Amino acid sequence: MIDRDELLHVARLARLALHEDELDATAAELSSILEHVAVIEELDLEGVEPTAHIGDVSDSLRADTARPSLPRDVALAPAPAVRDDGFLVPSPQGE
Amino acid sequence: MADEIQELSASAAAAAIADGGLARAELFEHYRARAAGDELNAFTWVAEQPPAPVEGPLSGVPVAVKDLFCTEGIPSQAGSKILAGYCPPYTATAVANLEAAGAPVLGKTNQDEFAMGSSNENSAFGPVLNPWDHSRVPGGSSGGSAAAVAAGLAPWALGTDTGGSIRQPAALCGIVGLKPTYGAVSRYGMIAFASSLDSAGPLTRDVADAALFYRHLVGRDSADATSVAFPEAIEIPTGERLDGITLAVPTGLVDGEGIEAGVRESFEASLETARSLGATIVGCEIPSARYALSAYYVIAPAEASSNLARFDGVRYGLRVEEGRLDEMYTETRHDGFGAEVKRRILIGTYALSSGYYDAYYGRAQRVRTVVARELGAIFESADFIVTPTSPTVAFGLGDRTADPLSMYLSDLFTIPMSLAGTPAISIPSGLSEGLPVGLQICGPAFSENRILGAAHALEQAIGFDGSPARGGAS
Numbered sequence: 001m002i003d004r005d006e007l008l009h010v011a012r013l014a015r016l017a018l019h020e021d022e023l024d025a026t027a028a029e030l031s032s033i034l035e036h037v038a039v040i041e042e043l044d045l046e047g048v049e050p051t052a053h054i055g056d057v058s059d060s061l062r063a064d065t066a067r068p069s070l071p072r073d074v075a076l077a078p079a080p081a082v083r084d085d086g087f088l089v090p091s092p093q094g095e
Numbered sequence: 096m097a098d099e100i101q102e103l104s105a106s107a108a109a110a111a112i113a114d115g116g117l118a119r120a121e122l123f124e125h126y127r128a129r130a131a132g133d134e135l136n137a138f139t140w141v142a143e144q145p146p147a148p149v150e151g152p153l154s155g156v157p158v159a160v161k162d163l164f165c166t167e168g169i170p171s172q173a174g175s176k177i178l179a180g181y182c183p184p185y186t187a188t189a190v191a192n193l194e195a196a197g198a199p200v201l202g203k204t205n206q207d208e209f210a211m212g213s214s215n216e217n218s219a220f221g222p223v224l225n226p227w228d229h230s231r232v233p234g235g236s237s238g239g240s241a242a243a244v245a246a247g248l249a250p251w252a253l254g255t256d257t258g259g260s261i262r263q264p265a266a267l268c269g270i271v272g273l274k275p276t277y278g279a280v281s282r283y284g285m286i287a288f289a290s291s292l293d294s295a296g297p298l299t300r301d302v303a304d305a306a307l308f309y310r311h312l313v314g315r316d317s318a319d320a321t322s323v324a325f326p327e328a329i330e331i332p333t334g335e336r337l338d339g340i341t342l343a344v345p346t347g348l349v350d351g352e353g354i355e356a357g358v359r360e361s362f363e364a365s366l367e368t369a370r371s372l373g374a375t376i377v378g379c380e381i382p383s384a385r386y387a388l389s390a391y392y393v394i395a396p397a398e399a400s401s402n403l404a405r406f407d408g409v410r411y412g413l414r415v416e417e418g419r420l421d422e423m424y425t426e427t428r429h430d431g432f433g434a435e436v437k438r439r440i441l442i443g444t445y446a447l448s449s450g451y452y453d454a455y456y457g458r459a460q461r462v463r464t465v466v467a468r469e470l471g472a473i474f475e476s477a478d479f480i481v482t483p484t485s486p487t488v489a490f491g492l493g494d495r496t497a498d499p500l501s502m503y504l505s506d507l508f509t510i511p512m513s514l515a516g517t518p519a520i521s522i523p524s525g526l527s528e529g530l531p532v533g534l535q536i537c538g539p540a541f542s543e544n545r546i547l548g549a550a551h552a553l554e555q556a557i558g559f560d561g562s563p564a565r566g567g568a569s
Binding site for chain 2: 002007010011013014015016018026029030032034036037038039040041043051052060062074075079081087089091094
């Protein structure tokens with residue numbers, strides 16, 4: 001059900017690299033899972049509302065008051081690269 | 096003395112410490128040494144020293160914590176290479192609640208990567224072995240927590256359940272596991288898999304331990320907007336009868352294919368036991384059950400594909416250095432995630448993508464409504480729904496890794512309750528071919544006290560002996 005082009009498209013959306021030697025097996029696995037979950041197409045769901053979430057979470061605002069948050073150095077400590085009090089990432093355009 | 100400590104339930108150990116018969120330090124060191132000598136690969140980190148004691152009703156009884164929970168300054172790796180070595184700057188509320196009640200963290204337990212799996216074989220830190228038979232899986236995804244408690248490497252453990260990840264490993268390891276009502280336990284600091292399904296709960300040797308642990312786990316948390324205050328105090332169950340209780344058995348589901356004969360036999364024996372305690376057994380149907388599994392394997396990956404977007408090599412965890420920013424993202428995620436996690440990210444992304452959203456995610460959410468309605472209708476005339484927890488006993492390491500779908504079928508009986516957000520417990524119902532079988536008892540939202548009460552009565556009557564997994568009663 002999923003071919004290589006479609007798989008590469010989805011992988012791009014997911015920001016997930018797939019290497020050439022992984023494409024065929026991955027496409028086959030995903031197809032077999034999608035085939036299995038397709039049984040939900042059999043059900044008559046006319047008029048049934050979707051459930052995004054169980055329970056009522058409509059009224060859960062807390063008071064809008066300032067309080068301490070993680071210190072900057074603590075929040076930055078686990079980062080792979082840091083410069084000038086911020087997360088350092090490679091250039092979007094390359095070197 | 097060591098053997099005597101080993102035989103104490105967590106509740107009994109807490110009582111022994113409270114009345115001065117047992118020293119906190121001795122209890123901690125007993126389990127610390129056992130956890131450090133773990134031959135099951137159940138632990139990914141073990142404390143070297145006990146933390147500063149906190150006075151509280153859990154009296155210093157140490158707890159093993161699934162690695163999905165953030166623990167400040169302690170490795171929290173979620174079974175993933177992408178978080179290898181990660182030490183978070185804060186602690187999850189569920190863990191903080193247990194610590195505040197006096198339970199120190201003993202260690203972190205192995206799991207399927209990001210809680211995706213039913214065998215604990217999807218861990219970057221290697222599979223966990225089942226203490227009843229080292230050639231078999233402990234179940235998953237809370238496999239390390241279940242194996243640690245069953246083998247007596249920890250008095251009790253914290254796990255998580257998204258589609259069965261507490262109940263199924265509890266069943267396969269011969270212990271008790273409780274999946275709470277959705278929202279009863281804060282998810283703050285629990286590394287997110289599928290936010291509308293994730294729940295945290297206890298894995299324990301017996302039902303009374305589960306109740307004591309759960310009492311200190313629940314509560315509204317301002318850091319988790321979906322958490323709710325539990326409407327009543329959690330009681331320690333003492334009942335031994337089931338008079339006036341109606342148990343509903345989903346006949347079509349339980350009589351279906353793929354259920355081992357030994358599991359069916361043990362389940363039928365527990366129904367007989369329930370009858371002898373005064374319960375009435377009735378049949379029921381959950382016609383949507385087979386669709387529930389499919390709906391789950393759309394909803395959970397869809398939510399996961401969104402939640403796992405945060406692992407991008409920027410703020411924490413692995414970074415694969417590549418030329419451009421987008422290449423850094425995609426190669427970090429390629430190298431950091433395992434095969435099952437990638438499969439679910441791709442399935443979830445596909446299900447949410449333009450043109451497919453209504454056919455997959457939209458329909459799956461409607462199936463979810465149907466499942467919740469069907470369970471609700473059963474609870475109008477029955478107190479509980481009972482099923483085997485897992486269709487099979489613990490399977491062999493490697494038996495299902497080649498076929499993801501066969502692994503997914505492990506969750507057939509546990510997923511409807513996850514979709515409906517209702518609580519369910521697994522207790523040992525006996526052995527089949529020398530391996531534990533679990534009985535699942537499910538009730539409506541916030542019925543944990545009644546579930547624990549019924550589970551306690553059945554547990555007392557069944558008289559399951561879990562000591563072989565702990566190396567014999569000695």
